[in-house]
Amino acid sequence: MQNDRVKLEDPxxxxxxxxxxxxxxxxxxxxxxxxxxxxxxxxxxxTAKSLDVARxxxxxxxxxxxxxxxxxxxxxxxxxxDIVYAVGxxxxxxxxxxxxxxxxxxxxxxxxxxxxxxxVAARGLPALIEVDCDGHRGGLRADDPALLEVARxxxxxxxxVRGVLTHAGESYFAxxxxxxxxxxxxxxxxxxxxxxxxxxxxxxxPVVSVGSTPTAHFAADLTGVTEVRAGxxxxxxxxxxxxxxxxxxxxxxSVVVTVIGHRPDKGWILTDGGWMxxxxxxxTARQRVDQGYGxxxxxxxxxxEDLLMSDASQEHGILSMRPGSARPLPDIPVGARxxxxxxxxxxxxxxxxxxxxxxxxxxERIRGW
Amino acid sequence: MQNDRVKLEDPxxxxxxxxxxxxxxxxxxxxxxxxxxxxxxxxxxxTAKSLDVARxxxxxxxxxxxxxxxxxxxxxxxxxxDIVYAVGxxxxxxxxxxxxxxxxxxxxxxxxxxxxxxxVAARGLPALIEVDCDGHRGGLRADDPALLEVARxxxxxxxxVRGVLTHAGESYFAxxxxxxxxxxxxxxxxxxxxxxxxxxxxxxxPVVSVGSTPTAHFAADLTGVTEVRAGxxxxxxxxxxxxxxxxxxxxxxSVVVTVIGHRPDKGWILTDGGWMxxxxxxxTARQRVDQGYGxxxxxxxxxxEDLLMSDASQEHGILSMRPGSARPLPDIPVGARxxxxxxxxxxxxxxxxxxxxxxxxxxERIRGW
Numbered sequence: 001m002q003n004d005r006v007k008l009e010d011p012x013x014x015x016x017x018x019x020x021x022x023x024x025x026x027x028x029x030x031x032x033x034x035x036x037x038x039x040x041x042x043x044x045x046x047t048a049k050s051l052d053v054a055r056x057x058x059x060x061x062x063x064x065x066x067x068x069x070x071x072x073x074x075x076x077x078x079x080x081x082d083i084v085y086a087v088g089x090x091x092x093x094x095x096x097x098x099x100x101x102x103x104x105x106x107x108x109x110x111x112x113x114x115x116x117x118x119x120v121a122a123r124g125l126p127a128l129i130e131v132d133c134d135g136h137r138g139g140l141r142a143d144d145p146a147l148l149e150v151a152r153x154x155x156x157x158x159x160x161v162r163g164v165l166t167h168a169g170e171s172y173f174a175x176x177x178x179x180x181x182x183x184x185x186x187x188x189x190x191x192x193x194x195x196x197x198x199x200x201x202x203x204x205x206p207v208v209s210v211g212s213t214p215t216a217h218f219a220a221d222l223t224g225v226t227e228v229r230a231g232x233x234x235x236x237x238x239x240x241x242x243x244x245x246x247x248x249x250x251x252x253x254s255v256v257v258t259v260i261g262h263r264p265d266k267g268w269i270l271t272d273g274g275w276m277x278x279x280x281x282x283x284t285a286r287q288r289v290d291q292g293y294g295x296x297x298x299x300x301x302x303x304x305e306d307l308l309m310s311d312a313s314q315e316h317g318i319l320s321m322r323p324g325s326a327r328p329l330p331d332i333p334v335g336a337r338x339x340x341x342x343x344x345x346x347x348x349x350x351x352x353x354x355x356x357x358x359x360x361x362x363x364e365r366i367r368g369w
Numbered sequence: 370m371q372n373d374r375v376k377l378e379d380p381x382x383x384x385x386x387x388x389x390x391x392x393x394x395x396x397x398x399x400x401x402x403x404x405x406x407x408x409x410x411x412x413x414x415x416t417a418k419s420l421d422v423a424r425x426x427x428x429x430x431x432x433x434x435x436x437x438x439x440x441x442x443x444x445x446x447x448x449x450x451d452i453v454y455a456v457g458x459x460x461x462x463x464x465x466x467x468x469x470x471x472x473x474x475x476x477x478x479x480x481x482x483x484x485x486x487x488x489v490a491a492r493g494l495p496a497l498i499e500v501d502c503d504g505h506r507g508g509l510r511a512d513d514p515a516l517l518e519v520a521r522x523x524x525x526x527x528x529x530v531r532g533v534l535t536h537a538g539e540s541y542f543a544x545x546x547x548x549x550x551x552x553x554x555x556x557x558x559x560x561x562x563x564x565x566x567x568x569x570x571x572x573x574x575p576v577v578s579v580g581s582t583p584t585a586h587f588a589a590d591l592t593g594v595t596e597v598r599a600g601x602x603x604x605x606x607x608x609x610x611x612x613x614x615x616x617x618x619x620x621x622x623s624v625v626v627t628v629i630g631h632r633p634d635k636g637w638i639l640t641d642g643g644w645m646x647x648x649x650x651x652x653t654a655r656q657r658v659d660q661g662y663g664x665x666x667x668x669x670x671x672x673x674e675d676l677l678m679s680d681a682s683q684e685h686g687i688l689s690m691r692p693g694s695a696r697p698l699p700d701i702p703v704g705a706r707x708x709x710x711x712x713x714x715x716x717x718x719x720x721x722x723x724x725x726x727x728x729x730x731x732x733e734r735i736r737g738w
Contacts, residue, residue: 012438012462014738046683067645067684069381087684088629090641091704093381112630115703137685138630138639169682260457261481261507270507272459276436277738280649280716313538314415314715315436315456316506334484335460346683347649351719353737368722369383369646 011356013258013337014277016348018355018363019301022252023056023234030216030233037222042084042209044231045071047346050355051078052363053234065229069096074366076105083107084209086165086229088130088138091119098123108162108207112140114153121157128165128207129154129198133190134183136169142193151203161198163207166191167229171214173286174243184219187212192224217245235345238291239283248295248303253349254339255294256356257317259332267329271309271317271338278312278340281347293317294340301339304330309340380725382627382706383646385717387724387732388670391621392425392603399585399602408591411453411578413600414440416715419724420447421732422603434580434598438465443735445474452476453578455534455598457499457507460488467492477531477576481509483522490526497534497576498523498567502559503552505538511562520572530567532576535560536598540583542655543612553588556581561593586614604714607660608652617664617672622718623708624663625725626686628701636698640678640686640707647681647709650716662686663709670708673699678709 034041043057046067051074054064063082066072072083073096081104085097089109100107111117112130120127129150132139140147151161168187174180187210198205210222211229213236222228235253236246257273275293284291292308296319306325311318317340321329332338342348349355355363403410412426415436420443423433432451435441441452442465450473454466458478469476480486481499489496498519501508509516520530537556543549556579567574579591580598582605591597604622605615626642644662653660661677665688675694680687686709690698701707711717718724724732 012465012738013459087641088639090382090627090629092627096381113703116629119704135635137682137687138632258459258461260459260485263507266504270457272456275650275716276719280651281644282649313506318506334482335488347644350645369381 013256014273015256015356016352016354017254017256017339017358018053018235019252019358020056021358022250023053026233026236026246026250026252027057030230033217034228037219039222039225040227042211042227042229043234044086044211044229045075047231047349048234049349049366050363051075057234063227065231068369069093069100070368071366072100072105072107076100076103076107081105084128084165084229085109086167088112089116089120089127091116094119094123094125097125101125110165111154112138112150114146114150117150117153117159118157121154121159124158126160126162127154128162128209129194131164131166131191131194133166133187134168134170136167139166140194142190142197147194147197148201151198151201155203161203161205163205163209163226164191164194164198165207165209166194168210168212168215171212172239172243174214175288177218177244180214180218180243181220184215185221187215188219188222188225195224213240214243214245232345235349237345237348238295238341238343239287242284242287242289242291248341251341253345254297254301254341255348257338257340259334259336259338261334267320269319269329269332271319272315273317273340274315275312276314277351278309278317278342279344279347279351280312281342281344283343291343294342297339297341299337299339303341382625383642384625384725385721385723386623386625386708386727387422388621388727389425390727391619392422395602395605395615395619395621396426399599402586403597406588406591408594409596411580411596411598412603413455413580413598414444416600416718417603418718418735419732420444426603432596434600437738438462438469439737440735441469441474441476445469445472445476450474453497453534453598454478455536457481458485458489458496460485463488463492463494466494470494479534480523481507481519483515483519486519486522486528487526490523490528493527495529495531496523497531497578498563500533500535500560500563502535502556503537503539505536508535509563511559511566516563516566517570520567520570524572530572530574532574532578532595533560533563533567534576534578537579537581537584540581541608541612543583544657546587546613549583549587549612550589553584554590556584557588557591557594564593582609583612583614601714604718606652606714606717607664607710607712608656611653611656611658611660617710620710622714623666623670623710624717626707626709628703628705628707630703636689638688638698638701640688641684642686642709643684644681645683646720647678647686647711648713648716648720649681650711650713652712660712663711666708666710668706668708672710
């Protein structure tokens, strides 16, 4: 983050700062990778939930992934026509899905059960079948007989088997480059295999959709895959830095806070940024280096070595030195502003209604469901 | 929660349901306690952040505590005149404080340093001095010479020493009724003692403000205290139930979710409510009984014995049986609705823009800072 483009004095703290130059660099890096691998990018807009950020990813409306129908509705209203809703569909939501399709959006839902397939088929809608590549969440294995049962229920009931979708959620806990490359290959292999099973049974299944930010950055070969989904990469965060997908210099988001007090007896600096501003996400607690509620940087974006946001109440942050650090607590006066680099960009951004853009401007976030 | 007043079918999931009858019962219980103790209630509106919920606490605008200036501004606009902003003041926020006072609100700020006192005094504003009663966060001890230094800086610079404020934040981790009673007495003792030190030095210090939901419900004597602050009690949550301040039947909030899938091989039920709907707060992880991301209840509000929301991603919840439970996973079909009873009401409510009121109606939350 360049100091001369930062206007940290403007909004009152705490607030969410976004550096668009870093977003652009992160996007270019992933695009270049995927171009080399010959695969399309379908960005997941769940991290930024912002039409303005989406414009930094695509020059004009292209394929996107959404996590809520509220996102689908906002993107469709802005001209996006190619949308995958990548959460298993609740049958009660199909009315909104159908309404969006009637307004011209090719909105495709996700499912992994005969019950869902029957409900989707009854409305004549297209769906992707969720494939489980690593036991992380939902989905079916390529060798599970249920895969064909679901596909047949969808097709025979009047729906469309658009293809398969998988997400290597366990890659967030992968340790080391080899593990990440293997997670990416496993994601590819399971998805391609499931599509082959479907095609052998007579389903066209043109779409083979894979993705997570870690696997997107480590995949060595994506043969058979038609698109990669990734969301977090626009902002990155300390969890991604801990995995080795980025460095802390690639983090586009920070929460700007103000020092409101000191407890020298405890080695604490108190700020006006608590979990309401950072979220309760402690993703790095499961990693080799626990970053507390975040690394603390100066207004110029340069981290104070070993200074962490170590605890949080609703509107208070506690900063202290990393356990075991030999460095002294820096002397930062009441009223000074600091940046907190977040564990998990998706969760931290969700605590805010808008982004304060470095260099000027305020960008709204899409909220609710 | 009464089944006949629940209209769970109305909004699309996930959404935040609020039972006003439970709020009213919770309020009456605390009011009766404080009446017996002869002390005024200054509810903390940070939990609900709602003018509608505040009307269930007070028939007409009375004294309130706020955690943000956004709350202060919203409550002042609705006719509330007696407001304490209970987060140590950042000098850069004093312009907004002064503007609110000029519009007629008696908004009082909090501080614990000479730097803050000088900034507040320069504008001729009143402040409470923060007292530390348990080492939880900020504040000064009654026997710390800094207490009088701060009071003198405030008075001599042209400000007003309105009194003292303390918060027994450690009471959230108290174990057992005796520990809670002792936390309440400790909170009282430190606050009263600090006020006495100030008065002996010639400061009027009429206000002695204490409070947390646990100590408010366990204080046996509040001699010398002029007001009690508590916020969480309007809704309660699993952390409070774990401490023993309430039972799960007293929980006024729940997140309504829909089943979207099953993983029998893992013993999982998947829902459309992830951490975006519940928050990442895992407050019960530090208690004797870890409730995961929440207890799972049916639409009637009755918990499924031993069924927990055990994991969460952004828009997915994973439900499974409590580790060690001998009960089978209940058979709950795709499309069924469930309620998640939250760890921490303040954090869960913060994930939502409004409350869906049992019996009808939508109440807005105040957002931002």
